Amino acid sequence: MSTPTTPNTGLRARLDARVTSARTAVRASTVGRSDWMGKTWRVAAWIAYRDWMFTRALTVWAARHWMPTVFGVVVSVGWWGILTLAETPGDRITGPLLALLVFLSPGIVLGLFAMIAPARYRRRVHAHRMAAYWPEVARSCSLYRAEPDGTVTVSKLRHVSHQPGAVVLRVETFPGQTPDTLHRAAPAIASAYRAHGFEVTPVKPGVLDLALFTTYRIAPVMARMPVLEGANPDALPVGLSRTGHVAEMVVRGRHTLVAGATGAGKGSVLWSVIGGLAPAIHDGTVCAWGLDLKGGVELEMGRALFGRVAYTTEDSIEVLRALMRVIDRRKESMRGVSRLHVPTSAEPLHVLMIDELADLMAYSEFETRREADRLMSKILTQGRALGVVVVSCVQNPRQEAVGQRNLYPQKIALRLDSDVESDMVLGPAALQAPAHEISRSDPGTGYLVREDGAPVMVRFAYWPDELIREVAQRYAAPASHAAPEPRDGADAANAWAAAARRTTPNDNAGKPTNEDAPAPRTRTRKPRAPRKPRTTRPAVPAATPEEV
Numbered sequence: 001m002s003t004p005t006t007p008n009t010g011l012r013a014r015l016d017a018r019v020t021s022a023r024t025a026v027r028a029s030t031v032g033r034s035d036w037m038g039k040t041w042r043v044a045a046w047i048a049y050r051d052w053m054f055t056r057a058l059t060v061w062a063a064r065h066w067m068p069t070v071f072g073v074v075v076s077v078g079w080w081g082i083l084t085l086a087e088t089p090g091d092r093i094t095g096p097l098l099a100l101l102v103f104l105s106p107g108i109v110l111g112l113f114a115m116i117a118p119a120r121y122r123r124r125v126h127a128h129r130m131a132a133y134w135p136e137v138a139r140s141c142s143l144y145r146a147e148p149d150g151t152v153t154v155s156k157l158r159h160v161s162h163q164p165g166a167v168v169l170r171v172e173t174f175p176g177q178t179p180d181t182l183h184r185a186a187p188a189i190a191s192a193y194r195a196h197g198f199e200v201t202p203v204k205p206g207v208l209d210l211a212l213f214t215t216y217r218i219a220p221v222m223a224r225m226p227v228l229e230g231a232n233p234d235a236l237p238v239g240l241s242r243t244g245h246v247a248e249m250v251v252r253g254r255h256t257l258v259a260g261a262t263g264a265g266k267g268s269v270l271w272s273v274i275g276g277l278a279p280a281i282h283d284g285t286v287c288a289w290g291l292d293l294k295g296g297v298e299l300e301m302g303r304a305l306f307g308r309v310a311y312t313t314e315d316s317i318e319v320l321r322a323l324m325r326v327i328d329r330r331k332e333s334m335r336g337v338s339r340l341h342v343p344t345s346a347e348p349l350h351v352l353m354i355d356e357l358a359d360l361m362a363y364s365e366f367e368t369r370r371e372a373d374r375l376m377s378k379i380l381t382q383g384r385a386l387g388v389v390v391v392s393c394v395q396n397p398r399q400e401a402v403g404q405r406n407l408y409p410q411k412i413a414l415r416l417d418s419d420v421e422s423d424m425v426l427g428p429a430a431l432q433a434p435a436h437e438i439s440r441s442d443p444g445t446g447y448l449v450r451e452d453g454a455p456v457m458v459r460f461a462y463w464p465d466e467l468i469r470e471v472a473q474r475y476a477a478p479a480s481h482a483a484p485e486p487r488d489g490a491d492a493a494n495a496w497a498a499a500a501r502r503t504t505p506n507d508n509a510g511k512p513t514n515e516d517a518p519a520p521r522t523r524t525r526k527p528r529a530p531r532k533p534r535t536t537r538p539a540v541p542a543a544t545p546e547e548v
Ligand SMILES: Nc1ncnc2c1ncn2[C@@H]1O[C@H](COP(=O)(O)OP(=O)(O)OP(=O)(O)O)[C@@H](O)[C@H]1O
Pocket: 220, 221, 260, 261, 262, 263, 264, 265, 266, 267, 268, 395, 443, 444, 445, 459, 460, 461, 462, 463
């Protein structure tokens, strides 16, 4: 069966056929010939092809590095002028002098470059050295493939760039290699280049940026008066990263666990979040709740920013219940409408800040602990999409203190006491984020591990008391940020408890107490019938020494 063809397709096919036959004819009469003429054509074609490749690479390089290109053109034109002038009959000095100058010109050009832009020159030289060392590093870190003919292919180093405090290697996988291999080799590469740490960032499929840090520390950062544009719960600026960029943290849609030994700087994280969101709190799109089980020492400083706070375990349970009521209401209002809550001043994003989670979850009375555990589990599992997020700070990340570690998709590990604790908080990310190695003299420094598992070292901004007071005064929370009243009947948490036949203090609200209850009926028990004497087998008498 023939397919109908349009006149256009027919023309194109005819043209293609002619081009193909012309190419075949040209090949046959040039490089396809088997005699010496064919050989000459092949050599000429090879030279033309190499020329074309060189010109293309040179053009691309010139377009990328226009400054040295312009400089080179100016110098060449200058030389041409001098050489023209030197063509004076009888002059025996200018020619050799110019030849010497031409011989020395690369050094002169580089020297001028080093004089004009010394920092840039040093970076170029450093990048060049790192690139020269790369094949050896790649081979020793198993980033190579050996062909049967003995050739060795290593992962390609695309380019080396410098950022403040880091050198970034852009590395490309070769066919047959996966980015995972590069991820695994990253610690060895960092060690080969004597780097203080590393971060791996995927750029595109098969291409990764490996940042090697030239400094171990991030200098302290002071917080400043926040502005409304910065108060973005999707990308909240909280400090500086090792590359000197502003480190951002996602607050909306993420629960965050902050773990750090005493004096590690959990206060800086706490205030970077609440203080950073202060303008949004003031305009009503964020509502802050606080549990400070150190008796309010931390949160009272900025009390005006919070809608509701609790400083005792009993009050904390009430606050958690109130948050559950928010979740219950949102569930009803968002059902079938949206799957991720968008904060507005009528329906704000609720951020619960807990300072010292272990006081509530591990060191309180059994009943309180059980109730807190139940409410926290519900808030952590249901709150995220409904616009209720939790930021919990804890000193001791061990199991009994933070049983719900896995319910926090985002983790911040400040200085920790041991590698076991780093492992507990960060899981597999601890390999790239050794929080136990953070120095005591660097409070506020920690690893921020987002949902994707890639850790970033951050120095959280330091919030002095005066600034917290000033921010609280300027951006006080609106009066409407009071906790919602309980609806008639039990809230969802209590319904859940009732379903599980567990009693909570709240289940008993409004129910008759034991004083109202009728006296319990006492059952008169019949006296037990006397036991029948047991029929026992006759005991075997112990053997006497004579019998043995
Ligand atoms: N980002 C920071 N930059 C510089 N210094 C900081 C920073 N954060 C905290 N500090 C210093 O470290 C000290 C301890 O900080 P902070 O009270 O926040 O620690 P913490 O982890 O909350 O300790 P604890 O759990 O014992 O209360 C502060 O008094 C301050 O001097």
